[in-house]
Amino acid sequence: MRQTLCARCRPLAGLTRRQVIRPATQQQRRNESTISSDVSTDEQGEVTKKRKPNVIFSGIQPTGVPHLGNYLGALRQWRKLQDDAEPEDRLLFSVVDLHAITMPQDAKVLRLRRREMLAALLAIGLDPEKGSTIFFQSSVPQHTELMWILSCTASMGYLGRMTQWKSKIQMNNKAGDLEDAAMTNLKLGLFSYPVLQAADILVHRATHVPVGDDQRQHLEFARECATNFNHTFKNILVPPETMTTPSPRIMSLTHPDSKMSKSTPNHRSRIIITAPPNEIRSRIMSAVTDSHNGVTYDPEMRPGVANLLELLSQCNNAQESRPLAPDELARQLSGASLKDLKELVAEAVCIELRGVRDRHDEFLNRKGGKWLDEIEAEGAEVARRNAEETMRMVRDAVGLGPGARLI
Numbered sequence: 301m302r303q304t305l306c307a308r309c310r311p312l313a314g315l316t317r318r319q320v321i322r323p324a325t326q327q328q329r330r331n332e333s334t335i336s337s338d339v340s341t342d343e344q345g346e347v348t349k350k351r352k353p354n355v356i357f358s359g360i361q362p363t364g365v366p367h368l369g370n371y372l373g374a375l376r377q378w379r380k381l382q383d384d385a386e387p388e389d390r391l392l393f394s395v396v397d398l399h400a401i402t403m404p405q406d407a408k409v410l411r412l413r414r415r416e417m418l419a420a421l422l423a424i425g426l427d428p429e430k431g432s433t434i435f436f437q438s439s440v441p442q443h444t445e446l447m448w449i450l451s452c453t454a455s456m457g458y459l460g461r462m463t464q465w466k467s468k469i470q471m472n473n474k475a476g477d478l479e480d481a482a483m484t485n486l487k488l489g490l491f492s493y494p495v496l497q498a499a500d501i502l503v504h505r506a507t508h509v510p511v512g513d514d515q516r517q518h519l520e521f522a523r524e525c526a527t528n529f530n531h532t533f534k535n536i537l538v539p540p541e542t543m544t545t546p547s548p549r550i551m552s553l554t555h556p557d558s559k560m561s562k563s564t565p566n567h568r569s570r571i572i573i574t575a576p577p578n579e580i581r582s583r584i585m586s587a588v589t590d591s592h593n594g595v596t597y598d599p600e601m602r603p604g605v606a607n608l609l610e611l612l613s614q615c616n617n618a619q620e621s622r623p624l625a626p627d628e629l630a631r632q633l634s635g636a637s638l639k640d641l642k643e644l645v646a647e648a649v650c651i652e653l654r655g656v657r658d659r660h661d662e663f664l665n666r667k668g669g670k671w672l673d674e675i676e677a678e679g680a681e682v683a684r685r686n687a688e689e690t691m692r693m694v695r696d697a698v699g700l701g702p703g704a705r706l707i
């Protein structure tokens with residue numbers, strides 16, 4: 301069925317609800333996009349789709365099996381992007397192990413975490429057969445090569461204003477004395493983390509980078525790196541657009557005023573995506589709420605209940621119809637008890653994560669573990685080829701490559 305669209309809606313035609321960007325500030329909006337921004341209209345006002353291929357890149361640190369917050373906030377969107385992509389689009393998803401070592405890691409644990417993350421990405425439905433390239437960042441040396449080149453035009457002042465390294469060293473330095481301790485504790489790798497992230501994106505000439513809100517600053521920096529390079533050398537690098545998806549803030553099940561997190565010691569505060577159904581049920585049934593019974597949506601006063609409603613809203617939308625927002629669900633459930641609500645949430649989460657655990661375990665062990673290595677090697681090969689195309693131009697522009705032959 302064709303619809304007549306008003307001028308404001310026309311550019312959004314053909315997009316699913318999730319691909320439409322969440323409201324952002326004007327400055328942010330200028331650099332953000334929906335995935336098919338090149339939709340245009342013909343003389344009759346009909347929407348014609350003729351867009352350039354998209355290159356989508358994103359990365360995730362190998363910090364253990366993702367939890368429900370990571371899944372609903374990012375990984376599920378990656379799968380959706382894959383499933384909605386056109387054949388000519390490229391999708392690259394990297395397990396960013398070089399970023400992981402900006403904080404101390406145990407080698408054995410890191411080795412395991414990389415594999416687990418790879419298996420998790422495949423288990424949630426990212427699939428090389430559907431066009432996704434999945435690889436370890438350290439398998440593609442072009443990332444670090446470009447990082448070095450970018451770091452020669454990146455400004456220390458700009459990096460100094462970024463917030464991530466500050467929060468990471470404060471974490472290890474509760475005792476105070478920040479001035480001196482900061483400089484000693486602050487490792488060069490952590491400080492230059494955003495330059496490597498910029499290289500990840502730019503080396504693949506990504507047009508779109510789906511990330512969470514907390515990564516906006518890093519994406520802005522990546523655009524700055526591209527512009528600096530293009531200005532200093534030659535117009536080669538593509539400033540990427542940030543794609544923030546309307547990702548929910550999933551809160552801790554034991555302290556619903558803080559985000560669900562991998563690093564809090566209490567396991568009951570989170571649900572990992574490979575949790576068996578009985579564990580999912582028990583975590584939800586014992587989630588902290590409050591002393592009122594009855595279901596209302598009030599994130600300020602009733603964060604625990606609001607979080608359950610958010611989970612229900614997120615996990616209730618397997619069918620194509622519009623998912624109900626948490627406040628709508630609360631209205632529908634006005635006669636229900638908190639126990640009823642928890643039962644509904646537990647059921648919905650179990651359905652959403654059905655099969656993930658089995659696939660994850662099976663992938664880890666398939667062919668005695670070799671299958672994962674093969675998948676990664678194939679992904680890395682594709683990624684290296686893609687990155688090498690950029691690096692050839694970059695080396696030439698800087699004066700490091702052979703350049704044009706002088707005959």
Ligand code: TRP
Nearest residue numbers: 357358359360361396497500511
């Ligand atoms: N910094 C990102 C995070 O912590 C991970 C990341 C590394 C990334 N490189 C990237 C994300 C490139 C998007 C694009 O979540």
